[in-house]
Amino acid sequence: xxxxxxxxxxxxxxxxxxxxxxxxxxxxxxxxxxxxxxxxxxxxxxxxxxxxxxxxxxxxxxxxxxxxxxxxxxxxxxxxxxxxxxxxxxxxxxxxxxxxxxxxxxxxxxxxxxxxxxxxxxxxxxxxxxxxxxxxxxxxxxxxxxxxxxxxxxxxxxxxxxxxxxxxxxxxxxxxxxxxxxxxxxxxxxxxxxxxxxxxxxxxxxxxxxxxxxxxxxxxxxxxxxxxxxxxxxxxxxxxxxxxxxxxxxxxxxxxxxxxxxxxxxxxxxxxxxxxxxxxxxxxxxxxxxxxxxxxxxxxxxxxxxxxxxxxxxxxxxxxxxxxxxxxxxxxxxxxxxxxxxxxxxxxxxxxxxxxxxxxxxxxxxxxxxxxxxxxxxxxxxxxxxxxxxxxxxxxxxxxxxxxxxxxxxxxxxxxxxxxxxxxxxxxxxxxxxxxxxxxxxxxxxxxxxxxxxxxxxxxxxxxxxxxxxxxxxxxxxxxxxxxxxxxxxxxxxxxxxxxxxxxxxxxxxxxxxxxxxxxxxxxxxxxxxxxxxxxxxxxxxxxxxxxxxxxxxxxxxxxxxxxxxxxxxxxxxxxxxxxxxxxxxxxxxxxxxxxxxxxxxxxxxxxxxxxxxxxxxxxxxxxxxxxxxxxxxxxxxxxxxxxxxxxxxxxxx
Ligand SMILES: Cc1cc2nc3c(=O)[nH]c(=O)nc-3n(C[C@H](O)[C@H](O)[C@H](O)COP(=O)(O)OP(=O)(O)OC[C@H]3O[C@@H](n4cnc5c(N)ncnc54)[C@H](O)[C@@H]3O)c2cc1C
Numbered sequence: 001x002x003x004x005x006x007x008x009x010x011x012x013x014x015x016x017x018x019x020x021x022x023x024x025x026x027x028x029x030x031x032x033x034x035x036x037x038x039x040x041x042x043x044x045x046x047x048x049x050x051x052x053x054x055x056x057x058x059x060x061x062x063x064x065x066x067x068x069x070x071x072x073x074x075x076x077x078x079x080x081x082x083x084x085x086x087x088x089x090x091x092x093x094x095x096x097x098x099x100x101x102x103x104x105x106x107x108x109x110x111x112x113x114x115x116x117x118x119x120x121x122x123x124x125x126x127x128x129x130x131x132x133x134x135x136x137x138x139x140x141x142x143x144x145x146x147x148x149x150x151x152x153x154x155x156x157x158x159x160x161x162x163x164x165x166x167x168x169x170x171x172x173x174x175x176x177x178x179x180x181x182x183x184x185x186x187x188x189x190x191x192x193x194x195x196x197x198x199x200x201x202x203x204x205x206x207x208x209x210x211x212x213x214x215x216x217x218x219x220x221x222x223x224x225x226x227x228x229x230x231x232x233x234x235x236x237x238x239x240x241x242x243x244x245x246x247x248x249x250x251x252x253x254x255x256x257x258x259x260x261x262x263x264x265x266x267x268x269x270x271x272x273x274x275x276x277x278x279x280x281x282x283x284x285x286x287x288x289x290x291x292x293x294x295x296x297x298x299x300x301x302x303x304x305x306x307x308x309x310x311x312x313x314x315x316x317x318x319x320x321x322x323x324x325x326x327x328x329x330x331x332x333x334x335x336x337x338x339x340x341x342x343x344x345x346x347x348x349x350x351x352x353x354x355x356x357x358x359x360x361x362x363x364x365x366x367x368x369x370x371x372x373x374x375x376x377x378x379x380x381x382x383x384x385x386x387x388x389x390x391x392x393x394x395x396x397x398x399x400x401x402x403x404x405x406x407x408x409x410x411x412x413x414x415x416x417x418x419x420x421x422x423x424x425x426x427x428x429x430x431x432x433x434x435x436x437x438x439x440x441x442x443x444x445x446x447x448x449x450x451x452x453x454x455x456x457x458x459x460x461x462x463x464x465x466x467x468x469x470x471x472x473x474x475x476x477x478x479x480x481x482x483x484x485x486x487x488x489x490x491x492x493x494x495x496x497x498x499x500x501x502x503x504x505x506x507x508x509x510x511x512x513x514x515x516x517x518x519x520x521x522x523x524x525x526x527x528x529x530x531x532x533x534x535x536x537x538x539x540x541x542x543x544x545x546x547x548x549x550x551x552x553x554x555x556x557x558x559x560x561x562x563x564x565x566x567x568x569x570x571x572x573x574x575x576x577x578x579x580x581x582x583x584x585x586x587x588x589x590x591x592x593x594x595x596x597x598x599x600x601x602x603x604x605x606x607x608x609x610x611x612x613x614x615x616x617x618x619x620x621x622x623x624x625x626x627x628x629x630x631x632x633x634x635x636x637x638x639x640x641x642x643x644x645x646x647x648x649x650x651x652x653x654x
Contacts, residue, residue, distance in 0.1 A: 003031035005095065005181065009084075009102040010037050010077065011110075012134045014060040015241040016067055018170035018289035021131040025101040026174055032181040034095060035068055035077055037061060038084040039209060039223070041192035042109060048434040050202050052402035053281075054225065055233035056437045060285045061222040063240030072177040078220040081210050082189055085116050090187045092124040103286070104130045106139045106330040107441055108337065135323050136167045136290055139330035142323065150336075150344055151327030152456060154312045157320050160327070170292040183220065189213040198365070202434075205229035235402045237281065237437055244282035251277050252296045259304035262313040268407035269474035271397075271482060276405060277315070280438035283322065294319050325446035328455075335560070337445050338363045338426060339454060342560035346454040348553040349574050350417070350424035352378055361566075367427060377421040380536050381412070382431050384484075385517025387535035388466040389496055391415050393483035400483075402437030411464045413451035419463035420537065422546050422579050425452035453550065460550040463543050467496045486511045486532040499534050549579025 008025045016022065025033060043049065065077035080087060091097065100121050105114060114130070121128045132138035137160075142151055145160035161167070191210050197203075207229040208216075215221045225232065252258055266275035282288035297315045301308045311317030328336055328344070335342045338354060341361045351374030354363040369375045380386050384395035394408045404412075409432075415421065416428045429448040433439050449455035470479070477495030481488045487498055489509040494501040499513045506512050510529060517533035556573045564570045 002098075004028045004098045005032050006030040006099045006101060007034045007036055007091065007095070007097050009100060010035060010064065011102060012105055013103040013286035013289075014064050014239075015173075015244075015287050015289060016064070016071075017173040017241070017245070018133070018292045019103065019173075020133045020168075020171065021101055021103040021129075022174065023171055024129055024131050025099070026177075028099060028101075030099070030178050032095075033075075033178040034097075034180040034183065035075060035177075036091075037077055037079045038087055039079060039081040040113075041083050041194075041210075042113070044207070044209060044228075045192070045194060045197045045199065048198055048430060049439075050402070050434050051225065051230045051233045052235040052237075052435070053437045053439060054202075054228060054230055055235065056237070056239035056281050056402070057285060058222055058225065059239030059243075060241070060287045063242050063287070065222060067241060068177060071174065072179055074179040075177055076220065077222070078180070078183055079215065079222050080185070080220065081213055081215065081223075083192055084113060085120070086190045088117055089120050089124055092121065092126050094184060094187060095181055097124075097126050099127045099129060101129045101131075103133045104138070105134065106326060108329070108334040111333070133289065133291075134286060135326045136294055136319055137161055137164055137323055137327075139323070139326040142327040143331045146327065148331070150329075150331035151324045152344060154317070154320055154324055157324045157327065158311070161320075161323075167294060168291060170289055170295055183214075185213050202231060203229040204231050234400050235437055237278065237401060237403060239281060239285060239287060239437075241282075241287045244279065244288035247277070247279060247282070248288055248293060248296065251279075252300060255300050255304060256306075258297055258300045258315060259308040260306065261315045262309045263318060263406065264313055266405070266407075267473045268394075268405035268411070269470060269479035270405070271479060274403075274405060278403060280440075281403070284438045284440045290319055290322065322440075322443060325440075325442040328446055329442035334362055337429075337441065339424075339560045340565065342455075344455050345449055345560040346553065347556075347558035347560055347562065347565045347570060348418075348452070348454060348550065349570070349579065351422050351579075352424050352427050354424065354426050363426065365430075367424070374421060374423050377536060378416070378423050378427055380517065380533075381416050381421065381423075381428075383517070385533050386415075386466075386537075387499065387513075387517065387533040388415070388539070389477070389480040389484050389487055389498060389532075390466045390470040393480045396483045398432075398435050402435055409447065410451055411466065411469060413448060414464045415466060417448075417452035418460050418546050418550050419543055420466075420539065420546065421542070422549055425449065425454060428452075458554075460554070461547055463547070466539060470496060484532065486530045498532060545579060552579070 006025050006028055008022060013019050013021065061077055061079065069076050080091075088100070092100075100117070102114075105111065118128050132141075141164055142157065142160050143149065145163040146156050151157050151160060189210070189212070194207060194210070197207070205226070209223045209227050211227075212218065215223065216227070263276070268275070279288055279293060283290055283293070294316055301314070301316070308314070311320055332342065332344065336344075339345045339347060340354065340356050340363065351371045352367050352369060355366040355368060356362070357364050377386075381391065381395065384392040384399065386392055391412055394404050394412050397408070398404045398412075413425070413428055416423050417425050425448040429444055432444050432448070433441075436444065446456060450457045453460040470477075474480075476492045477487075477490070480495055487495060487509075490498055490501065490511070491505070491509070494505070498506070498511075501509070501513065503512075507529065512529050512531050513534055514531050515533055516536070519531055552574065556570075558565050558570055558573070562570070564573065
């Protein structure tokens with residue numbers, strides 16, 4: 001019986017330790033093992049990825065390749081520059097492959113791609129073996145154990161998990177690897193279309209990563225940032241299994257921190273070092289295994305003499321949240337990533353709604369500017385010039401470093417959506433997709449739905465104040481001073497509300513509060529002063545408009561798969577005012593376009609029951625009539641008591 005000839009396809013698992021799929025490949029006792037990465041144009045041109053995340057990926061790939069070579073000097077990560085859907089049939093033939101092994105991916109695109117590759121393998125007589133390893137539980141098993149429903153709460157994960165059984169212990173990294181066969185590539189490369197390129201804005205030079213199948217030196221090397229034509233990365237956070245495991249070692253060595261970690265008590269204003277582990281990009285790229293993380297924490301907790309924290313606030317609880325979002329995504333597929341056609345996502349008539357492709361029912365990546373003011377809010381939010389130093393500091397940290405603390409993400413997400421601008425959560429999720437080094441579709445989408453109170457969480461009357469909330473953590477405003485250096489010399493009394501500082505003090509502290517932030521770094525008349533923008537909105541007033549809008553939307557009670565949402569008649573249920581429809585009474589949310597979608601066969605979203613949210617205090621009365629057009633919600637008084645929610649506005653005025 002000839003020995004297997006195996007391709008091991010690295011994707012979401014850029015590591016050697018605790019890889020069930022890699023172990024399976026090695027258990028085949030292959031004659032040769034080709035560790036490969038296919039350079040997929042889907043990610044190069046169609047997924048939003050900024051330079052910082054590209055850099056992290058390249059770091060992980062280079063580190064992995066070196067680790068492979070350490071185990072077998074003849075081997076490395078063979079990076080081949082073609083779409084997997086066209087490359088594999090050629091590779092199967094060329095290298096006489098008998099088995100293809102990889103870690104299971106439950107992302108919507110990942111499933112489509114893998115189904116196609118499995119089909120091609122079958123045609124070529126190649127056996128495909130997949131193993132879960134990206135999450136604590138196999139996400140599909142989790143859904144099954146949750147009565148075939150998306151996991152919409154942590155207790156559902158815990159109950160479903162208990163049915164599945166113990167989370168598997170991690171397996172050690174292999175001590176040796178078989179050699180690959182000769183890596184010839186005697187076939188032609190199918191070059192992808194590079195247009196449209198969603199990442200064109202990330203580049204300052206021509207993108208050349210597809211110039212040759214095995215790279216410019218024909219050595220299967222990992223591409224460089226230069227080959228990708230990308231602007232330089234600015235993040236201090238670097239990737240790779242070696243760095244990731246070292247970070248984990250340091251965390252675990254601090255037993256008190258590990259055993260007593262409580263997420264809500266970690267400061268979003270902490271930097272150098274940050275208050276949480278910062279292992280999320282390693283979780284995303286699989287450079288640290290989530291089971292390794294889980295069990296090393298759990299072992300510390302089990303032996304801890306003091307009072308250890310528990311899920312959901314503990315470190316292991318954080319990993320269960322991660323599994324929860326994967327379980328929701330695994331069940332809903334493409335529909336999970338949008339409000340439209342999503343049975344679990346509440347329908348709110350946000351501003352700047354997504355354009356919908358009527359054929360596929362999917363969002364197209366474009367959006368409708370239904371309100372000029374909302375577009376200004378959105379741009380200023382993204383560019384860190386809202387005039388609220390806390391929000392701007394976070395958005396600038398996000399752009400520069402690709403990571404912000406979880407509660408910082410809460411603050412900016414709440415501000416953009418239900419607690420400030422009333423802009424569609426999908427706009428915010430796209431910005432995070434572009435800039436986060438830890439961007440994980442399941443976690444990003446799920447958390448944006450949580451923060452916008454469209455799914456997972458429903459207490460929309462609890463908003464984050466951009467003033468009182470950071471004050472609780474950082475009275476002196478050191479976080480703001482670092483990321484908004486214009487305000488470096490401001491007295492702490494004004495650090496979160498600089499517009500209130502007397503003009504003489506503004507001059508003394510070297511920065512005038514004026515304009516909209518487009519001239520932040522230009523000197524003023526006398527050549528010595530910097531400027532920082534005035535707040536772009538009246539926060540208490542705008543928050544109340546939002547809360548009223550949310551009350552109305554909750555009262556109407558539509559979800560994304562409701563026929564009224566699908567056919568556009570939802571408009572008749574909302575008043576045409578500040579937070580209601582502004583584009584007439586017909587049509588679905590956003591603009592309708594009719595063209596062939598890339599992924600027309602979207603995963604069928606199921607029409608399951610909604611996980612019961614904590615019941616919001618919604619006024620039981622009908623939404624106001626359009627006769628009140630233009631007045632309604634935003635004219636209501638701010639006094640309605642519980643508005644402050646997460647921040648206590650006892651003495652402070654925001
Ligand atoms: C609007 C918004 C968008 C987000 N987008 C992402 C994203 O794209 N990718 C991502 O990994 N996380 C995302 N999160 C979740 C969370 O903010 C980050 O996982 C966390 O801040 C990462 O920092 P850490 O590694 O120090 O976390 P720690 O607190 O140290 O937690 C340990 C690990 O648990 C996981 N985790 C922690 N919190 C969450 C959570 N709420 N949801 C899912 N997993 C969690 C992460 O893998 C993390 O590395 C988002 C949160 C919000 C509010």
